[in-house]
Amino acid sequence: MSGIDVGNGVVGAILGVVFATLFQQWTQDVWFRIRRRSAGVVRSLTFRAQDGPACSTFSLGPLHTSALIVEGDGDRAIAAESIHVQVLDGEVALPDDMADWHAEIEAEEARAREEGDRAPVWNGPRYAVESLEVSRTALDEQSEVHLRLRPTDYYTFLAAQQLDRRLPDGSTPRTRYLDPEQPLAAPAFLQCSFAVNVAVVTADHLLVVSRRSNRVRMAPGVWNSSVNEGLSRHIDSSGRNAPDLHAVARRGMREEMALEPNEYTLSLLAFVLDVHKRHWSAHFYARLTDMTGDRLRDRMGRGVADRWEHDSIEYVPFRSADVSRYLLRPDRIHRWAPLAPALFHLALVHVHGRASVERAEAQAVRRL
Template sequence: MGGVDVVNGVAGAVIGMLFAVLFQQPLQDTWFKVRRRSVGAVRSLRSRSESSPSWTTFSLGPLHTSALIVEGDGEHPIPAEGVHIQVLDGETRLPGEIAHWWDEIAAESSRLQEEGRTPVWNGLRYAVESLDISRTPVEEHPEVRLRLRPTDYYTFLAAQQLDRRTPDGSTLRSRYLDPDRPLEAPAFLQCSLGVNVAVVTADDMLVVSQRSNRVRIAPGTWNSSVNEGVSRQIDSSGRSAPVLHAVARRGMREELSLEPHEYSLELLAFVLDVEKRHWSAHFYARLNELTRQGLQDRLSRGVADRWEHETIDYVPFRAATVAGYLLHPDRIHRWAPAAPALFHLALVHVHGRATVERAEAQAVRRYRA
């Protein structure tokens, strides 16, 4: 029996050695592959969990806005002939369950008028039904198509109450707006279409305005050089669609007393304030001969809409200076949503993206130091 045990032991050792030679390496390779795939799967899941949407609003370091640049990069202006506007039949109206909000605003206006105070005038406006973007086949120039519907200012004010409870307890924001689909919203929530212009004087000074405390929307905030809403009464003759360049020129005349021959004008972008659903066409205007002092002298002789502005600042139009101005402690939380993106795009248009991005990064580092 002892001999049999020895033979069995020797046979087992030999078989073990053969097994190790034949299968150990393949088993190690298999284990390595399984481990590598497991690690890769975990990394893939981690990267997916840390992904971010491509549609994000404009920010500059600690300065965060609700302005979404939908079209335009600043470097390449959008040609006027590339903007097509269609006015649809049928006026935009509020849903029946909140129609009384419109009546409340009308009643408030009547009360103010009876008290001898300034009423809320119900001007005729446009609501944005949709904005579509494409490219021309050969040059790939942008083609922007705006579809508008008639509306009025009271409808706009009523729909601005996005977080007011409706009879069923929901809000307009929760019911109609999806933060992951920022370009999708019913027309009655988009009753604001306007232009914002960044004006630079002949001696390279950026004009920055502070909104008056008398305006109803965003009083006291710092804003673009010129801000003008599109009016059905003024900007559309007969049944013709409005022309955005003409609206910008009207704003330049009414707010800064400037005539078209005194400046160049370029359309840089279309921007949406996703928080309040305000659409804006962003323009850059360069004065041909009028300096800061010349413009200031012009304004001293009278402006049609002087009451809309509380203060005007003049900022050297250099990337580092404007970026620092945007981040200044007494400005950073007081900007109208569209203004920082507008000034950034204007800087890129004049100085180039690389220069502007480098200067803005330095300004952010200085702010955080």
């Protein structure tokens, strides 16, 4: 090799080092920007291809529900004084082409009473949801919820639950009266259900999970919140007063778990809508102050007013990882009442914080 070749090699090596030093970072930055923009384009194309309503219902990996969280994120409670409930005059009326369904149910239950082949369903007074509107206070942006109700009855509720039954013109109540792009817009006669659901946690950090009895008319045999109680015009409205949602939750705690108000703290976390069945719910979290899981089991064993509504109770450690795994168990994932998983998620967030809960949920999903 000649001296010229050696010199050229040395000069080439030096220039290579210089160019690598000067342009390596720039080249990497350019390549990173190209990759990021390409990925962004792919994501945007994918998003447009899957575009849908702005509101999405609660899901956790393969667990999909029809629960739409309308207000509340679990992080901070909604104050009782921020809830304004108004009962409007005039009972809810079914449209003419659904009125016969109410008469069918009434006749069916009358036959059940006469023949005695099963326990009849009584036409109890209920409330229908005319509207639920949310605003914010001017100074601290706290929630302000305005709930407007109308009187209705249980047979109207049962008739309106036949959302996919054919009407004379071939349509159904779902296709005629509901717009999937506007999940909060619905006539009051299709929203004859408002309940409170409570996630109860014992003093030794156990979440109470109940299974609905096979004897109940709606959603028998599914796993549900600790306490579920529907608004009753007869019980929850004294005189002409509108119902108090916290009082309804306390009634449910007493009737389903034999617990008195001095034995727990109660926090309202959210308002949630089951968009498939049009059931509204106020989601609560209750923490027992001194009562452990064993003591609660003993208390309930001595008798509760509404034992017939549940046929099983389970206790789950109230840790994000344990509850997430429990929600995703193969024997549970398709047996949840639609509003229960969102309730338990919000309760976890309220106690443990959103970041911690979402990490645990993501890990539980990855391990499936």
